[in-house]
Amino acid sequence: MYLYLPVALTSINAFMPIGLGLAVGLLSGLFGVGGGFLMTPLLIMMGIPATVAAATDSNQIVAASSSGTYAHWKLGNVDFKMGLYLLAGSLLGGGIGVQAIKLLREMGNADFVIKVTYVLMLGIVGGYMFFESLSALRKDKKTKQTDSIEEQAGEEKSGLSLFLGRLPFQTEFVKSGVRHSVLIPLLLGAFVGILAAIMGVGGVFLMVPFMIYLLGMPMHVVVGTSLFLVLFTCVEVTFLQAYTNHTVDFILAVLLLIGSTIGAQAGTFLGRKLKGEQLKILLAVIVLVVTVKIVADLTIAPDLLLAQGGGH
Template structure:
């Protein structure tokens, strides 16, 4: 069964798109990422023009993230105050990052550097999370044979926390133990926003590890809070893309989120059944798989050396 996409100007198999949306939505609900870093390349692989793929993905991410965030909110996993502070930092960092990209592009060919940094970062984040989680599971298995059903695993303590507790603007966040300086989450949000803008992605897959390992949040709270801020970021991106570039394909977005909103619900439920370190292992495997895919793309000869100029995007 095919449906015509009026903005992308092509037709596409409905079941294929719903299936891809469902799979990415599941990952979104499970790990608290928007999934754009997977969805945009997948859409381009099935022939959607890059500009339409990036813009329409933002629209579907609003739906998937809203579905996942609402489910996590009911479970008490969303720290709205912290999410808004990180969002403010992300907007600040993102704006600076966009300017940096513009300047660097004017200096020369920067695309390869961006891809290489992307691969390096995915490899570092994925590898670190994988090793840390495997070690945690090994330690847990060695000490206590009876597994705990709780998924609110105590986060790895950040050594920087004591430094930030001495800074001004101390605020109490429900998901962080004690008070911390407002500058801490604001700075983390700005740093991720900057990196995300440079790499042309939304940055959920960097933000979740940052929340866990640097801010010291429990894994499921990091996931819920990240989904909350993704809803706001994606809604803003969708508005900008639709108004400025006219590249949001509503039919594509609706077809995608027919699958993703349901997938996100299942993802959020499965996240409750898993321990924090188990979630982190799955997340790191996905990140590492993406890193290998990008690395292979960089070293294997393309079928056609000529291609449409790609527009990066996602969340």
């Protein structure tokens, strides 16, 4: 069944975005990521203009993440206090990032720097998570420990955690079961906000590894809390895109969210069956696959040497 998309100005087989929504929603429910880094390129491959793909995707993520946040909230996995500090930080960081990108562009060759940083970042984060979870899984089998993440992180980074422990404004994050200075989530949020603005990605999937390793939050709370963050960020982005750029396609968003809301529920359900380490290793694999895809896109000569630009 073909449907015409009034803003994208193209026609699409309705089952394709529904299926895509289902798959990305599943990932969203499992890992608490928005999935924009997967969905947007796939929509572009389906013939949706890049600007419409990115804007409509953020609209769709509002549905997937509210579905996921609700499911995780019911399970007691959302640390609202931590979420709000991170959110405040990332809003601040986003503002700084937009200025930083202007500066980078003026210096020239910004795209090159951004792409290379992005690939390195993804590769390092994905690789580290993969090997760390793999060794933890092996250890897990031997000792039958279930929750060894924090202990391990504590052992490895005792110097860092000592420093973090000395920072002022220490407060208890009850849901996460950790104690940190409020400065840490604020700065972390700002750092990710800057990166997100520069790289043009949602940024929450970059925040997830930091929440696990730096803040020492349990994996399930990380997922719930980051979904809460995704929800807020995407509501803001959707409104701005619709208001200033007129690039949100309502029909496409509805098709995507039919799939993604169901997918997010399925993901949350599936997530409960998996252990934290198993979730991490799956996410690491996806991050690595995306890294390989980006590297391939950058190095293999494209079919078309021209792409849609902005304006007329």
